[in-house]
């Protein structure tokens with residue numbers, strides 16, 4: 001938590017983390033060594049990235065401009081939620097400053113900017129009404145049984161992997 005969120009929900013989430021003994025980076029630890037030590041703890045298996053999402057606009061401001069390279073430098077697998085942090089929601093990682101995600105979990109529909117994402121790609125958010133899906137031509141894939149997540153096939157010609165742009 002190099003920069004604490006201002007919303008009430010963050011206070012409650014911090015409380016939950018404390019109750020569950022989940023370590024938190026204290027706000028203000030913004031020098032590189034403190035960040036490195038806090039972010040890349042020994043025995044870390046995977047990085048779950050939900051720093052920025054569809055509302056992100058480049059450039060990346062401090063302190064996150066130091067955080068993303070540290071995560072990229074680690075050899076740990078990165079799982080990103082909705083869009084890898086630092087990617088432009090429409091232009092993708094054209095500036096090359098975004099996270100190198102190994103796995104992407106798109107929410108509701110893949111965003112325009114992840115068209116060139118290479119890696120395992122899942123979709124979650126099985127609640128889009130048919131009328132909305134049709135209106136915006138989302139071409140969402142069928143979910144199996146009661147599943148809340150579906151893996152998208154990376155074949156770019158596959159209609160299931162249809163992206164959605166920010167204005168939709």
Ligand SMILES: NC(=O)C1=CN([C@@H]2O[C@H](COP(=O)(O)OP(=O)(O)OC[C@H]3O[C@@H](n4cnc5c(N)ncnc54)[C@H](O)[C@@H]3O)[C@@H](O)[C@H]2O)[C@@H](O)CC1
Pocket residue numbers: 003004005007050051052053054055056057058059060061062064081082083107
């Ligand atoms: N909360 C949700 O349910 C969802 C959030 N999503 C996205 O996920 C991200 C995080 O969600 P939160 O609810 O935590 O959003 P918040 O707006 O609470 O937190 C985003 C944080 O990023 C910082 N930030 C934004 N642009 C920046 C930039 N260019 N450089 C440096 N810092 C920047 C803001 O100052 C803020 O501290 C947002 O981009 C949001 O749009 C979506 O992708 C998916 C659904």
